[in-house]
Amino acid sequence: xxxxxxxxxxxxxxxxxxxxxxxxxxxxxxxxxxxxxxxxxxxxxxxxxxxxxxxxxxxxxxxxxxxxxxxxxxxxxxxxxxxxxxxxxxxxxxxxxxxxxxxxxxxxxxxxxxxxxxxxxxxxxxxxxxxxxxxxxxxxxxxxxxxxxxxxxxxxxxxxxxxxxxxxxxxxxxxxxxxxxxxxxxxxxxxxxxxxxxxxxxxxxxxxxxxxxxxxxxxxxxxxxxxxxxxxxxxxxxxxxxxxxxx
Amino acid sequence: xxxxxxxxxxxxxxxxxxxxxxxxxxxxxxxxxxxxxxxxxxxxxxxxxxxxxxxxxxxxxxxxxxxxxxxxxxxxxxxxxxxxxxxxxxxxxxxxxxxxxxxxxxxxxxxxxxxxxxxxxxxxxxxxxxxxxxxxxxxxxxxxxxxxxxxxxxxxxxxxxxxxxxxxxxxxxxxxxxxxxxxxxxxxxxxxxxxxxxxxxxxxxxxxxxxxxxxxxxxxxxxxxxxxxxxxxxxxxxxxxxxxxxx
DNA sequence: CGCTTCTTTGACGAGCCTCAAACTGAGTGG
DNA sequence: CCACTCAGTTTGAGGCTCGTCAAAGAAGCG
Numbered sequence: 001x002x003x004x005x006x007x008x009x010x011x012x013x014x015x016x017x018x019x020x021x022x023x024x025x026x027x028x029x030x031x032x033x034x035x036x037x038x039x040x041x042x043x044x045x046x047x048x049x050x051x052x053x054x055x056x057x058x059x060x061x062x063x064x065x066x067x068x069x070x071x072x073x074x075x076x077x078x079x080x081x082x083x084x085x086x087x088x089x090x091x092x093x094x095x096x097x098x099x100x101x102x103x104x105x106x107x108x109x110x111x112x113x114x115x116x117x118x119x120x121x122x123x124x125x126x127x128x129x130x131x132x133x134x135x136x137x138x139x140x141x142x143x144x145x146x147x148x149x150x151x152x153x154x155x156x157x158x159x160x161x162x163x164x165x166x167x168x169x170x171x172x173x174x175x176x177x178x179x180x181x182x183x184x185x186x187x188x189x190x191x192x193x194x195x196x197x198x199x200x201x202x203x204x205x206x207x208x209x210x211x212x213x214x215x216x217x218x219x220x221x222x223x224x225x226x227x228x229x230x231x232x233x234x235x236x237x238x239x240x241x242x243x244x245x246x247x
Numbered sequence: 248x249x250x251x252x253x254x255x256x257x258x259x260x261x262x263x264x265x266x267x268x269x270x271x272x273x274x275x276x277x278x279x280x281x282x283x284x285x286x287x288x289x290x291x292x293x294x295x296x297x298x299x300x301x302x303x304x305x306x307x308x309x310x311x312x313x314x315x316x317x318x319x320x321x322x323x324x325x326x327x328x329x330x331x332x333x334x335x336x337x338x339x340x341x342x343x344x345x346x347x348x349x350x351x352x353x354x355x356x357x358x359x360x361x362x363x364x365x366x367x368x369x370x371x372x373x374x375x376x377x378x379x380x381x382x383x384x385x386x387x388x389x390x391x392x393x394x395x396x397x398x399x400x401x402x403x404x405x406x407x408x409x410x411x412x413x414x415x416x417x418x419x420x421x422x423x424x425x426x427x428x429x430x431x432x433x434x435x436x437x438x439x440x441x442x443x444x445x446x447x448x449x450x451x452x453x454x455x456x457x458x459x460x461x462x463x464x465x466x467x468x469x470x471x472x473x474x475x476x477x478x479x480x481x482x483x484x485x486x487x488x489x490x491x492x493x494x
Numbered sequence: 495c496g497c498t499t500c501t502t503t504g505a506c507g508a509g510c511c512t513c514a515a516a517c518t519g520a521g522t523g524g
Numbered sequence: 525c526c527a528c529t530c531a532g533t534t535t536g537a538g539g540c541t542c543g544t545c546a547a548a549g550a551a552g553c554g
Contacts, residue, residue, distance in 0.1 A: 081396040151398035152443030196399030
């Protein structure tokens, strides 16, 4: 289904990665070629598969090619908190440290090994990609802080609006979806565990947004009918993506 | 007051920093000397002072010497979310990126410029300190994830317990406080803004913990009367501080 | 179809927030 | 030394937000 989607739209598999990196720093054709070269070592994962175990060392840097994943932690009594989502084009395991949370596939997904890029960067061969990776790390932290503020200081209604706006933006950058419409292959349980709510309350909040004519949701596709109104609801500010100047 | 405290206990100003780094990686005497050498360039800040502006570039790496600070963000309607606290011995602005949140002094505090250490590390002069700084960064992210889980999946009662246990541990490492007792110079408003609660509810939750004989709080000092019971309440797991192996 | 997973709905209660006001303690100045 | 102020804490009352329990629809899938 996902594969067909790509084919029909003429989206080549590495496009989300290229688009995303380009949004972080201007890349030369040579840089882009390095990225496209990654396509060789592709890896498939089934939904539910654990990409990185909590406490384990990450199996090298990778990019998401298709599908969704998340970082999460479980409590002894079964409660779950999702820390972040990984979308096509985004990186996994670039930080060389023990994983502080498990990374789990939420849908069927594909990744590519990004080791060649990291090596090229270490050789100093591609300062532009180095900047892009630095900006990527920075953006990840920004998203985590947004998540904290969302959980700590927004109501359920605001949280859902804020989260949808964030996804819209990230997916648009990757070339999936536009200003209003994007794929959303998440169950309400997953939304609940990310947003710190119960399933039931997520359901009711979504309906409230629907009844208000703000969003539409069906069969894995979200439509933001009034993005500006949504942004107003939750004081949404685009997490600025300023490319980092070389040191 | 704070100065007197240090003098009486015979705590030298750089001790918290040394202790904290030592908890992250074994340091040689030479390493410790480098750290103690920082004491020259000390800086004072009044409570409420902004150490780093949101969006601004951090004014170089620093260590907290005394006092407390926090990273926070304000919403347009005045709501505030505190992302993290900075305690004596901990670092500020080591990541070379635009600040994603403002850093604000919560009490009178002192910092030292850590640039010399960063330079020594870059020269490769001190691999042990390099490991300690890497572990420091890692630990910071771990704390942030803990914070997310706290806000998303713990009740008010659990949140407060969890937070107090975290502070106890961090302060003990810095040599301030012991297994049960530690300084807590935070108003209930600050606690509320960190834990995603209202002031009133923080107050009631603290009293619930007091009535349960779990904690004691007075004039800026917290006492955990039953640390194990507290840990049980909130599924508290020490955020393991495993020194990172050299690459 | 018949299963399972996911969504939706209702009823109810608890957790947490808001508003408001009293109380405490540490200055501060007359 | 005693008001007086101000920031912070505590208490009460009431209500909204959100969670839990339970069960009934939908929707995907073999």
